[in-house]
Amino acid sequence: MYVKTTIFHEDLEEEIYMKQLEGFVVKGKKELVCKLKKSLYGLKQSPRMWYQKFDTFTTGLGFTRCKADHCVYFKLIGVHVICLVLYVDDMLLVRNDKEIIQDLKTQLSSKFDMQDLGAENYILGMEIKRDWEKRKLWLNQRKYVETILQRFNMQDSKSVKVPILIDVKLSVEQCPKTQEEEEDMSRVPYASAVGSLMYAMVCTRLDIAHVVGVLSRFMSELGKEHWITVKRVFRYLRGTSDYGLCYQGRLGFYRVLDIRGFVDAD
Amino acid sequence: MFNLFGGAVSWMSKKQSVVALSTTKVEYMASTHASKEEVWLQRLCSSTWLVQGAIRIDCDSQSAIFLAKNPAYHSKTKHIDVQYHFVRDMTEEPCT
Numbered sequence: 215m216y217v218k219t220t221i222f223h224e225d226l227e228e229e230i231y232m233k234q235l236e237g238f239v240v241k242g243k244k245e246l247v248c249k250l251k252k253s254l255y256g257l258k259q260s261p262r263m264w265y266q267k268f269d270t271f272t273t274g275l276g277f278t279r280c281k282a283d284h285c286v287y288f289k290l291i292g293v294h295v296i297c298l299v300l301y302v303d304d305m306l307l308v309r310n311d312k313e314i315i316q317d318l319k320t321q322l323s324s325k326f327d328m329q330d331l332g333a334e335n336y337i338l339g340m341e342i343k344r345d346w347e348k349r350k351l352w353l354n355q356r357k358y359v360e361t362i363l364q365r366f367n368m369q370d371s372k373s374v375k376v377p378i379l380i381d382v383k384l385s386v387e388q389c390p391k392t393q394e395e396e397e398d399m400s401r402v403p404y405a406s407a408v409g410s411l412m413y414a415m416v417c418t419r420l421d422i423a424h425v426v427g428v429l430s431r432f433m434s435e436l437g438k439e440h441w442i443t444v445k446r447v448f449r450y451l452r453g454t455s456d457y458g459l460c461y462q463g464r465l466g467f468y469r470v471l472d473i474r475g476f477v478d479a480d
Numbered sequence: 481m482f483n484l485f486g487g488a489v490s491w492m493s494k495k496q497s498v499v500a501l502s503t504t505k506v507e508y509m510a511s512t513h514a515s516k517e518e519v520w521l522q523r524l525c526s527s528t529w530l531v532q533g534a535i536r537i538d539c540d541s542q543s544a545i546f547l548a549k550n551p552a553y554h555s556k557t558k559h560i561d562v563q564y565h566f567v568r569d570m571t572e573e574p575c576t
Binding site for chain 2: 280281282283286288297420423424426427428431459470471472473474475476477478479
C-alpha cells in the first residue's frame with residue numbers, strides 16, 4: 215500500500231509563520247506574515263505530524279507498536295497475525311489470513327488517501343519474488359544494480375568473479391602526487407559511486423560489505439588505485455546483478471525463531 | 481552476520497576502531513559489536529508474538545570465547561577496555 219498525499223495537509227501543533235509569497239502580497243499590509251494552519255512539504259514538522267497521525271490511528275485499531283522498532287506495528291486476532299511495516303509513506307502488510315487484511319485495507323483507505331498495489335513486487339527498490347509452495351522468498355536489487363551500472367557507464371564492462379583482490383592494499387599513500395593526477399582524480403565521481411554501492415550493500419548485497427567499508431575510508435584522499443577498485447566492484451556487480459537474499463519458512467512451530475550470529479575479525 | 485532459517489537478516493562490516501594488542505582482543509571486540517546487534521534483534525522478537533531464545537553467536541577464536549564465558553581476572557587481559565566486556569554481561573544473563 216502506498217499513501218499518496220501523506221506529508222502535506224496535516225494539522226499543525228506548533229505556531230509557524232511564513233513570509234508572504236511573492237506576487238501574493240496583500241496591498242498595504244506588506245509587513246504582515248502568514249500563519250500556517252496546515253503543514254507544508256519541506257517543513258521540519260511535517261513528517262512528524264504524519265507519523266503521529268498514523269500512530270494514533272493504528273493504535274486505535276488495536277495495533278501494538280513494536281518497542282524495538284517504532285515503524286513496526288502488529289496485531290493479534292486469535293491465531294491470526296497482521297504485521298504492518300511503515301517506511302515514510304510506503305507500507306507493507308504481512309498477514310497469515312487473507313480476510314482480515316481486507317478489513318484493515320478498507321479502514322486505512324477510509325482515513326488516508328491510499329493506493330493498494332496488491333501483492334508487493336517492489337519495496338524500496340528491492341524486487342520481491344515468492345515461491346508459495348516451497349515457502350521461499352527472494353529479495354534482489356537487479357533493477358537498482360542495472361541503473362547504477364548505467365549511471366557510471368559500466369553496463370558493458372567485463373564481469374569479474376570477486377569484488378576485491380586479496381593482494382590489493384589501499385592506503386592514503388596512494389593519493390595523487392602531482393597536480394595533474396590530482397586534477398584527474400577530482401573529475402571522478404568517487405563519493406557518489408561509493409554511495410550507490412553502499413545502498414546496495416545495506417539492502418541486499420552483503421557480499422560487497424567489506425569492500426564498500428574499505429573504499430569509504432578514502433573519501434577525501436583518493437588515488438587511481440581506489441577508483442580502479444570501485445570500478446572492479448561495479449564489474450563484479452555486473453556479473454552478479456541477480457544475486458539476492460533468500461528467506462525461507464519452517465514448517466510447524468512458525469513462532470519459534472532460531473537466529474544465529476557469526477563474528478569474525480581479521 | 482545474523483541468520484534466520486538460513487537467510488541473512490542482519491550484517492555489518494566495520495573497520496577496527498582501535499589498535500588491538502592481540503588477536504584475542506580483536507575477536508573479543510568483534511563479538512561485543514555482535515552482541516549489541518543481538519540485543520536489538522532479541523528485543524524486536526520479544527516485543528512481537530514471536531519466540532526467540534538466547535541468540536547463539538559463533539566466534540572462530542577459542543580464546544575469545546573462553547574470555548567471554550569466564551569472567552575471571554587475567555593479568556593478560558586487563559588492558560581490554562571496560563566497554564568491550566559488555567559481551568560478558570550478555571553471556572551471563574541472556575538478554576532481558
